[in-house]
Structure formats: C-alpha cells, structure tokens
Amino acid sequence: MIDYIMGTVKYIHTDHVVLECGHIGYKIHCPNPFIYQQELGKQTTIHTYQHVREDILALYGFENLDERDLFIKLIQVSGIGPKGALAILASGKPEQVVQAIENEDEKFLTRFPGVGKKTARQMILDLKGKLTNWTDVQLEFEPTEVEVSDSGLDDAIEALGALGYGQKEIKKVMPQLKNEETLSTDQYIKKALQLLLN
Incomplete structure (x- = not known):
C-alpha cells in the first residue's frame, strides 16, 4: 500500500488533485482538494489510501493520519463506499462525525449526502466505542487564506x-x-x- 506521496501539486480539480512525483502524476481523490490551493506548484505530502477492486484502482488522500484512519473506518461500514466516506469527511469535521456516532445521533448523520437512516444506524452499530482515540483529538479545518479567484x-x-x-x-x-x-x-x-x- 502507498502510505504517502511527497511531490508537487500540479492541478486541483473539484474532487481530486494531481501530485507529480518522479515525473509521474498521481491522481489523488480528496475530501476537499481546494485546501491545497496554497500548495499549487509547491512540494507537499499527502497521506494516501490505495483502494483496489476488480474494476477500480484509486488513490485517496488526506491531510493527516487521523483523517485517513477515520476514512478507513467509515468504508468498513456496510453501505459506505470510498466516495461516500469522502463526502462525509468533506461535509463535517471528523470530530463531529465521531461525536454523532458516540451519541447515536442518527439525525445528524443523515444530513450527510448518501447517508440514510439505515446507513446511519449501521455506522453507529459498527463504529460506536471503536473511535475512542478521537476523544482528545482537535483537528482544525478552518479555510486558509488563498488567492481569490473570480470563478x-x-x-x-x-x-x-x-x-x-x-x-x-x-x-x-x-x-x-x-x-x-x-x-x-x-x-x-x-x-x-x-x-x-x-
């Protein structure tokens, strides 16, 4: 498995970034690719998860190991695939997601795209009590100041x-x-x- 890639941010798209390393451009799907706007043209490190299936070979990237670990936990839940897990991480702070699972807050969980009542219940059933390492984690996802674009x-x-x-x-x-x-x-x-x- 590719644990991380250090390279130059070449392109930023709505659902992925392209990181060039050793003259190879790696397409890495991210919860919010635009957090790398300031890194465009610069070298950065992205922690990755390699998803392999019969018809898919994809890389998913994260700012830090804690975010990646939560992503891995989420895709182990029946009904949540990599795209769904990315949407959850993009829509809410990881600690909010963990808190909702621990509090069995189905109403909050169903606000995420693609998460219905059945999936929310499954998340609680599969993950409650297994995310205790997040109790003291305070991740900051405030937007950074970047160059403003008219578009x-x-x-x-x-x-x-x-x-x-x-x-x-x-x-x-x-x-x-x-x-x-x-x-x-x-x-x-x-x-x-x-x-x-x-």
Whole structure:
C-alpha cells in the first residue's frame, strides 16, 4: 500500500488533485482538494489510501493520519463506499462525525449526502466505542487564506455537486453565498456546507 506521496501539486480539480512525483502524476481523490490551493506548484505530502477492486484502482488522500484512519473506518461500514466516506469527511469535521456516532445521533448523520437512516444506524452499530482515540483529538479545518479567484463560487458549486449534493439543495443556499463578500473557492465550499448541515 502507498502510505504517502511527497511531490508537487500540479492541478486541483473539484474532487481530486494531481501530485507529480518522479515525473509521474498521481491522481489523488480528496475530501476537499481546494485546501491545497496554497500548495499549487509547491512540494507537499499527502497521506494516501490505495483502494483496489476488480474494476477500480484509486488513490485517496488526506491531510493527516487521523483523517485517513477515520476514512478507513467509515468504508468498513456496510453501505459506505470510498466516495461516500469522502463526502462525509468533506461535509463535517471528523470530530463531529465521531461525536454523532458516540451519541447515536442518527439525525445528524443523515444530513450527510448518501447517508440514510439505515446507513446511519449501521455506522453507529459498527463504529460506536471503536473511535475512542478521537476523544482528545482537535483537528482544525478552518479555510486558509488563498488567492481569490473570480470563478470561486462556480468552482464551489461544481465541488458541491461532486460531493453528492443535488441542484435543489445547492439552489437553496445560493442566495446566502451570493450575499457574501468575494471568497475563495475553499471558503465558499465551507460556507455552503455549514448552511446545508444546519
């Protein structure tokens, strides 16, 4: 398994980044690729999980080992695949997800795209009591200051679609997003996710 890749961030897309290492470009799917906006053209390290199936060979990337460990736990739950786990991590802070599982808060868990009542119950059944290492972990996912792009809102809308949100849901939060001062793509995404989860 590829544990991590250190390389240059070449491209950032709505659901993945391309990291060049040894003249090879690795396509790495991330919960929120735009967190690497400041690293564009620079060398960085991304912790990875290699997903292998008969018809799929994919790399998933994370800022730190704790985030990756939670992703691995989530995909072990029946009904949650890699894309679903990424959407959960992109939509909420890991410690919020863990807290909801420990508190058996089905209502909170079903706010995530692709998670219905059955899947939320399965998450609680499979993971409650097995995530105690998160009790004292405080991860910060506040958006960093990045160069603002005029297409920031458009890119954010595209990213929300990639995370599994429908046009109806996105349309509902558009007025609040347009009322914001000009933000970076990452900041628009974070704001939209806050609104969608309220």
